[in-house]
Amino acid sequence: TLTFTLKNGRSAHIRTTLPEDAEAKQTFVRNLSDHHRYTRYMAHLKELTPAMLAQACNLDYHYEAAVVAEAEDGTWLGVSRFSSTGIPERCEFGISIAEAAQGQGLAVHLMQQIIHLAKQQGYQEMYAEILKTNPAMHKLAEKLGFSAHPSPFDNTLTEVIFNLNPEPDTPVNNIKRNLKQQILALRS
Numbered sequence: 001t002l003t004f005t006l007k008n009g010r011s012a013h014i015r016t017t018l019p020e021d022a023e024a025k026q027t028f029v030r031n032l033s034d035h036h037r038y039t040r041y042m043a044h045l046k047e048l049t050p051a052m053l054a055q056a057c058n059l060d061y062h063y064e065a066a067v068v069a070e071a072e073d074g075t076w077l078g079v080s081r082f083s084s085t086g087i088p089e090r091c092e093f094g095i096s097i098a099e100a101a102q103g104q105g106l107a108v109h110l111m112q113q114i115i116h117l118a119k120q121q122g123y124q125e126m127y128a129e130i131l132k133t134n135p136a137m138h139k140l141a142e143k144l145g146f147s148a149h150p151s152p153f154d155n156t157l158t159e160v161i162f163n164l165n166p167e168p169d170t171p172v173n174n175i176k177r178n179l180k181q182q183i184l185a186l187r188s
Contacts, residue, residue, distance in 0.1 A: 002113075004069065012069040012077050020066065022057045025062035029123040033099060033113050039095045039134045042133075056081070064091070065117040069106055077101035080110035082126060089124035094138075107140050119164050124139060126164055129157045 002014040017025070027086050029037065031163050038044060038097055038188050048056065059081075060068055066081035078097040093114060118126050130137040141148065141160040151157035 002008075004106070004109050006101065006106060008104055009071060010104075011110065012101075012109075013072075014067055014069050016056060016061075016109070017059065017066040017068050017079065017081075019057050022053055024068075024074075024076055025056055025079070027051055028079065028096070028168050032096060033036060036096065036099065039131055039137065040094060042131065052128070059083075061120070065114060065121070065163065066115075067110055067113045069101070069110060078106045078110050080114045081106075082114050085127075089122075089125050090120060091118050091121075093118075093124045093126050093128050097135075101135075108143065111140065112146055112167075115162065115164065127161045129154070129159055132156055132158055143176060 004012045004014055005012055006012055019071070026047055029135075032040070034044070037046075056066070064081065064083035066079060067156045069077040071077055077096065080093065080095040082091040083095040084090075091170060093111070095110060097110075115126065126146075128141075130141070133156075138148065138158065138160075141162075144162065146160040146162045149159050149161065151159045
C-alpha cells in the first residue's frame with residue numbers, strides 16, 4: 001500500500017484491487033455522475049453488469065492490473081486499470097475518479113502506478129479510446145505524454161497511445177515508427 005497526499009491535504013491509500021472489492025467497486029460506479037459513468041464506459045448505465053463486475057474484480061495479474069485509491073474511511077476515490085488487448089505487447093487502460101477527488105492530482109498518480117505495472121509486465125504500449133467530448137481525459141493523456149490520433153474505428157473517439165519502452169532515436173527505429181504510423185493511418 002502506498003500513501004499519496006492529495007492537493008487538499010487529505011491522504012489516499014493506493015493498493016491493487018482484490019476479488020473481495022466487488023461491492024466497493026459497484027458502490028464507486030453507482031456514485032459516479034451519469035456523465036462520468038458515460039465517459040468511462042461509453043454506455044448509459046447505472047451500475048456494472050455482473051459480468052463487468054466480475055471482470056473488474058477477478059484479474060489475472062499476469063496480463064492486467066488495477067489500483068484503487070481509498071480515503072482514510074475506505075471510500076474509493078479513484079480506480080485505474082489496464083488489461084491485455086490480445087496484441088501481445090499492447091494493453092488498454094481505463095480510469096475513473098470520484099467527483100469529490102477530481103482536481104486533486106489523483107488521476108496522474110493512479111496512471112503512473114499502472115504505467116509502472118504495465119512496464120513490469122513487459123508491455124510496450126498502452127492505449128485507450130476516449131470520447132472526443134471528454135476534455136479531462138484528453139488533458140490527462142497529454143500531461144502524461146500520450147500521443148493522440150483519430151480512432152481508426154469511430155470518428156467520435158480519439159486513440160491515445162503511450163510508448164512504455166521508448167526506443168532510442170536511431171535511423172532504423174525512425175523507419176519502424178514511420179511504418180507503424182502508416183499502418184495505423186491505413187486502418188482509419
